[in-house]
Amino acid sequence: MADQDRETLVKGLHDARLVADEAALAAALERGFPVRLIGTFEGIVTCAIDEPLAVVAARAETQAFDQLPVVENERIVGLLRRRPGSLPAVGKVRDAFARLDETMLIAADADILGFLAGAKASPCRLILDGARITGLVSKSDLQKLPVRSLLFHIVTHLELAMAAWIRRYFPDDATWLGVLTRSRREAVEARYRGLAEARLAVDRLTATMFADKRAVILRTASLPVSRNRAKEDFEAIEALRDAVAHIGDYALSQEAADRTIDTVALTRFWITALRGLEVDERAPRLAGRHADGDPGYPDESAPP
Secondary structure (H helix, E strand, O other), rough: HHHHHHHHHHHHHHHHHHHHHHHHHHHHHHHHHHHHHHEEOOOOOEEEEOHHHHHHHHHHHOOOEEEEEEEOOOEEEEEEEEOOOOOOOOOOOHHHHOOOOOOHHEEOOEHHHHHHOOOOOOEEEEEEEEEEEEEEEEEEEHHOOHHHHHHHHHHHHHHHHHHHHHHOOOOOOOHOOOOOOOHHHHHHHHEEEEEHOOOOOOOOHHHHOOHHHHHHHHHHHOOOOOOOHHHHHHHHHHHHHHHOOOOOOOOOHHHHHHHHHHHHHHHHHHHHHHOOOOOOOOOOHHHHOOOOOOOOOOOOOOOO
16 A cells, blocks of 8 residues: 555544544543542541631631531531631631532532532532532642543543544645744654654644644634634643643642633633634635745744
């Protein structure tokens, strides 16, 4: 079989497998990363319903927690939110706590993605294992290894979907390569030669970086949002991927955790959106303009 025929066959099989696997992958992610992997089940700090608020605030072991389970007759009956300045100076826990309701509960086998989706509104959940409350999970748990693994899988899923979209609309490498600047095309070609020598290359698209795929989509697709907004979305996703891949911090503060939650939502949005995106025939490159120099894009970071 000729090399060109082999490459075409491999590309077709690769895309078909990706499309078939997308739904299974999403389901596997949800099943494979349950809340029980990141929850706290031992050493949980609680407060008694009749404990004075001043005593709770002064206890050394409560200082690291924004929310404490409230115990009455050896049963958890709610949560005390104790952010700075949120508790009155006098009174008892029963005067200030939130009584248990369904928004505070999550099943031990519920998927982490489900917890993430509601974590800004409900940052701390009590974990139900059967009919018993056995632990809790909060936004502070997002730095744990299972979440890091899940985030990497989600962003990888998006990057695979980006590659599939480019292959679907630009089966000829020369077309999408022309969207990139000369320096980026040279970098892709060099990486492709290295992969080909090791017989690891599916096509030149496998030799691109996330930013290359982002540039092609931003410059050629008919997007559901403005190009500037889409660029911001993909840059936020790439920043999260880099933090996850390079053992960076992405959820150590409340603000960082909220950004991560928002970015996960963006990633899932674009995975879905890519399935329905079409090419924008008015895109400058498709109208005959080139990515190099003044006719097209002077910088790969600045899509039209």
